[in-house]
Amino acid sequence: xxxxxxxxxxxxxxxxxxxxxxxxxxxxTSFGFHKLWNRCLIKAVLKRAKPGVHLDLCCGTGAIGxxxxxxxxxxxxxxxxxxFSKPMLERALHRGLEYGLDPSQLEIHFEDAQxxxxxxxxxxxxxxxxxxxxxxxxxxxxxxxxxxxxKGGVFAILELTMPxxxxxxxxxxxxxxxxxxxxxxxxxxxxxxxxxxxSSIQEFIPLSHLELLAESEELKVVQKKRFxxxxxxxxxxxxx
Ligand SMILES: C[S@@+](CC[C@H](N)C(=O)[O-])C[C@H]1O[C@@H](n2cnc3c(N)ncnc32)[C@H](O)[C@@H]1O
Numbered sequence: 001x002x003x004x005x006x007x008x009x010x011x012x013x014x015x016x017x018x019x020x021x022x023x024x025x026x027x028x029t030s031f032g033f034h035k036l037w038n039r040c041l042i043k044a045v046l047k048r049a050k051p052g053v054h055l056d057l058c059c060g061t062g063a064i065g066x067x068x069x070x071x072x073x074x075x076x077x078x079x080x081x082x083x084f085s086k087p088m089l090e091r092a093l094h095r096g097l098e099y100g101l102d103p104s105q106l107e108i109h110f111e112d113a114q115x116x117x118x119x120x121x122x123x124x125x126x127x128x129x130x131x132x133x134x135x136x137x138x139x140x141x142x143x144x145x146x147x148x149x150x151k152g153g154v155f156a157i158l159e160l161t162m163p164x165x166x167x168x169x170x171x172x173x174x175x176x177x178x179x180x181x182x183x184x185x186x187x188x189x190x191x192x193x194x195x196x197x198x199s200s201i202q203e204f205i206p207l208s209h210l211e212l213l214a215e216s217e218e219l220k221v222v223q224k225k226r227f228x229x230x231x232x233x234x235x236x237x238x239x240x
Pocket of ligand 1: 008011012015016057058059060061062063064082083084085088111112113114128129130131134135136
């Protein structure tokens with residue numbers, strides 16, 4: 001199957017096909033670094049946002065939303081977990097219950113991140129990790145996130161990005177083209193999915209462009225962080 005984000009059904013099928021292995025393969029292919037980046041994202045949200053209602057877009061197996069919700073469990077009124085892959089959502093729900101969150105605190109949404117099924121001004125904080133580059137129209141995600149956030153609410157984005165340094169970008173492209181698919185073919189049943197993931201990183205708009213889009217939607221950039229010369233980046237936005 002050809003995976004193409006202009007055809008969301010193919011992306012959904014791809015993620016559903018790797019849901020079982022996703023966390024294990026992620027740890028191998030990122031050499032464990034994603035755990036550090038995930039913790040930084042959660043910390044950035046907790047530093048700025050009020051606890052209460054959190055929304056994790058493209059939640060996958062719940063690797064961001066659930067630990068974040070757990071940290072604020074005493075003040076957590078609702079943790080919304082949204083993804084368009086059912087197998088991913090099932091794992092996210094299971095993770096939430098395993099963490100000991102109360103079922104009444106959890107709500108899962110089998111939806112596209114471009115159409116968030118929540119009322120306007122209802123969410124204290126939102127996250128999207130390694131998700132926005134897979135979405136057909138990132139601007140719609142920004143608009144929807146802004147709509148559902150309360151005034152002063154925080155939207156934090158974590159994404160794999162290309163280094164701005166030319167030599168580092170060259171080396172990283174080599175890794176994405178040859179290294180990552182080779183590594184993935186050893187540890188996953190769907191190496192084609194990892195070819196798509198490689199190309200999606202290279203084709204995604206630069207972080208500076210995403211910042212401009214966010215600011216055009218009146219989401220103020222309040223924090224920016226790059227890891228490993230820009231292999232991953234965090235953008236923290238606030239609704240004024
Ligand atoms: C690379 S995974 C990241 C999962 C999780 N955020 C994490 O940090 O491990 C991307 C997830 O986004 C979901 N996804 C991609 N495009 C989506 C869309 N347009 N709407 C909702 N979910 C989407 C996929 O199903 C997948 O679970």
